[in-house]
Amino acid sequence: MNFRNIHAEDYNNCAKNLVLAYAGPPWHNKWTEQEALLRIEATMSGFNSRGYVIENEGEIIAMCIGRIDYYFSNFNQFCIDEFNVIPNQQGVGTGKKLMNFVKGEIKRENVNKIFLITGGESASKFYSNNKFEITNDGFMMELEL
Numbered sequence: 332m333n334f335r336n337i338h339a340e341d342y343n344n345c346a347k348n349l350v351l352a353y354a355g356p357p358w359h360n361k362w363t364e365q366e367a368l369l370r371i372e373a374t375m376s377g378f379n380s381r382g383y384v385i386e387n388e389g390e391i392i393a394m395c396i397g398r399i400d401y402y403f404s405n406f407n408q409f410c411i412d413e414f415n416v417i418p419n420q421q422g423v424g425t426g427k428k429l430m431n432f433v434k435g436e437i438k439r440e441n442v443n444k445i446f447l448i449t450g451g452e453s454a455s456k457f458y459s460n461n462k463f464e465i466t467n468d469g470f471m472m473e474l475e476l
Contacts, residue, residue, distance in 0.1 A: 334432040337382030345394045352415035357451030374412045392420045393429045409437045411447040
């Protein structure tokens with residue numbers, strides 16, 4: 332397995348993987364490749380964007396993309412916007428390996444915390460198993476337009 336930064340030429344393959352990863356449980360989302368590609372390109376368009384992949388035998392099998400949010404008093408956090416593993420690599424430790432790689436890379440950038448919003452019990456369990464904690468530091472809110 333090869334762990335590395337994501338490159339723009341990876342985006343199309345990562346978009347296909349995102350569609351596959353979210354098509355099944357617990358999400359059952361109906362992404363198109365075009366929507367997934369737009370999500371990846373938009374997320375990776377900022378100076379604070381970071382992205383990581385795992386390749387196995389030349390094929391990208393997992394992806395994590397997000398951004399560093401900069402705050403006061405040297406507090407910085409990495410916000411994971413997308414984290415996915417292709418279906419045939421789920422449940423075998425691939426996600427854990429990617430998360431450990433991401434933690435190491437982000438730590439080297441003096442980031443204090445990793446933050447994400449997730450849904451679904453199995454996704455929540457994955458993050459809990461990787462030392463994430465549910466916090467009460469705020470409220471997730473939305474406004475329907």
